[in-house]
Amino acid sequence: MTAQMPPVPWHKARKAEARQPLSQAAIVETGIRILDAEGLSGVTMRRIAQDLDTGPASLYAHVSNKDELCELMLERIAGEIELPELPDPAHWKEQVKEICLNAQRVYTSHRDIALVSLGSIPVGENQLRIAEFMLDVMLQAGIPPQVASWALDGLGQLIDSDAYEACAYTDRLQRGDDLDAYFTSVEEYFGKLPPDRFPLISSMAATMVQGDGDDRFAFKLDVFLRGLESYIEQ
Amino acid sequence: MTAQMPPVPWHKARKAEARQPLSQAAIVETGIRILDAEGLSGVTMRRIAQDLDTGPASLYAHVSNKDELCELMLERIAGEIELPELPDPAHWKEQVKEICLNAQRVYTSHRDIALVSLGSIPVGENQLRIAEFMLDVMLQAGIPPQVASWALDGLGQLIDSDAYEACAYTDRLQRGDDLDAYFTSVEEYFGKLPPDRFPLISSMAATMVQGDGDDRFAFKLDVFLRGLESYIEQ
DNA sequence: ACTGGTTGACGAACACTGTTCTACCTAGCG
DNA sequence: CGCTAGGTAGAACAGTGTTCGTCAACCAGT
Structure with a gap:
């Protein structure tokens, strides 16, 4: 194998690779x-x-x-958040849930980007197409307009806050923390609270901590969507 | 009026006020x-x-x-968040809602402190007494333990994210921004979206923006609590 | 009284942050 | 060709959280 030759000192250095213009x-x-x-x-x-x-x-x-x-x-x-092909009002809950799960997953896959979404009104095309779709399927399902529009807020807040929280856990994982050990220590902490002041939390420590983040998020969506369903006009 | 005398140079300067020790x-x-x-x-x-x-x-x-x-x-x-005197299971929804409204108001009154709460597990005594109380009233109302504990998550997320969002608006107000003008410009923006791609948002712009933050938050709580109610064991 | 250990106080310094200002260069136009 | 506009980018500004090293005060033991 030939050793690499040293550069010839009197050769003008090759012009640096043309750099892409900034954009x-x-x-x-x-x-x-x-x-x-x-x-x-x-x-x-x-x-x-x-x-x-x-x-x-x-x-x-x-x-x-x-x-x-x-x-x-x-x-x-x-823009990475996928939407169903068409609104299906007969399955509006499933569709809204699916979109929320997709959104939360996409945000979580990009670390703490959800923090940027928290507290802000969606104005970009990618974000608004999601709002438009969810509005569409909810309205077709018979949810009144103001209810649907305010529910968009609530769902957005659940997505953002849950994605941000999920990121805190994945960050721990990447830092080499043992997530199981972390939740075990939380459970132990709850279990050790003074029972006279915190009888429920201390006795329910395992329940408080149980369940995987996706299941917990799906459950919260189910609760919200069940409540929303009660506003459908008969 | 007597002019102030210059300090006498050979008088030792008075010892500086005793400063409180840091804590x-x-x-x-x-x-x-x-x-x-x-x-x-x-x-x-x-x-x-x-x-x-x-x-x-x-x-x-x-x-x-x-x-x-x-x-x-x-x-x-x-610690500023007030709780009802005693759990009243017959009015569990009203009590939970009241606590959430209190919490959101307290957080909002302290600017963006809700950001600190986002993504974190409550561990302090003040925070846990709220969790304990809400658990108590929900369990007494017949909500299953795991449902109640996961619902605590969801309510916490709604409180935190809504308080953080509310702070963004109060900050605008304090910066001298006209909040009405701001929401009007949002409404105009929505109204001007391309109707072929955003027919609902563009035609519902006023509805999207309508309503005061507290009403919108209360509504989101109502939706969530209605959904939660459906999990009460018969 | 003296000594050693501990803890709180705190200046200086480190490594970093977002942004502005100024100078320079290049491309496009008349 | 000269001028203008816009992009590039170094230097500097004003700031951030934190660590390190030093000093002083306090306390316990001899």
Whole structure:
């Protein structure tokens, strides 16, 4: 095997590979890649710039500020949420539930991106198509318009908060924490609460902690959708 | 009016006022005061130290890190949430709703403290007494243990996410923004969406935006509690 | 009284953050 | 060709949480 020759000193170094011009899309994609690897706290302007082989100041020609970048990332990620082909009012609950489960899964797969969604009104095309679909199937099922629109809020809040919470657990997992051990310690903590002040929690510790996150989220959706069903006009 | 005399140079300066020793409680209280004035982003170790007339490093003798400080602040604030005197199973829905409304109001009154609660398991005495009470009234009403305990999750998520969202609006208000104008612009935005792709949202723009935050939150609770009711054993 | 250990206080420093300002370069247009 | 607009990007600003090392006070033991 031939050892690599040292560079000839009087040869002009080859021109650096032509670099792709910066673009908003490139910045967003890079942000998402870093998000997936390290979570939102890893997404800094400097880090993105570094990965794009440029300086942080260059990003500001394409995004106004970091908040806008995070919103663009969220909107991009929302595009991954799959919707059913067509609304099926006879199975509106199943469809709404399916969409919520999809959304929560997509958000959770991108670390703590749900934090960006919390507290904000959906305005992007990807996010709004989801709202439109859910509105459609709920209205066709006979849910009154204002009820449907306010329920969208509630479902969005459940999705966002649950995805954000789920991320806290997956982060623990990735940090090498033993999640079972963590929940066991929570259960032990609850079990050791003073029984005179916390008789129920201390005796129900196992129940409080039981169940996998997806099951718990699905259950919360079921509760909400059952309640929603009671508003259907006869 | 007598001009103030210059200090006599050979008089030893009076000893500075004896300063209260630092304590965790003082740090937490100061943190909450800054939170209330400026939101979570105003709560920095330096700012708290400055208000306590000390240096940021001094705080670390009393709190492990900033996260712990925020959790202590949350736990302190949770103590403001009032509970009914006694569980009344015949009115379990009203009681649970009242507690949730109280909690959301208390959190909202402390800016974005709800963010600290999002994604975390309640472990402090103040938070757990709320869980214990709600469990008690739900169980007495006949809701099965696992349902009740998982419903606690869902209610907590609705409270936290709604309080966090409400804070975004009160922050706009305090920034001098006209909230009505803001919601009007959201409504206009929705109304201008392409009707071929967003026929419902564009035609329901007013409905989407209508209603005051407290009413919307109360409605979401009602939906959830109605659903929960369907799990009561007969 | 003296000594050693512990703990709280705290300045300096570290490594980092988002953003602005200024200078430079390039492409496009008249 | 000259000018303008827009992109690039280094330097700097003002800030963040935290650690390290030093000092002083207090307490217990001899």
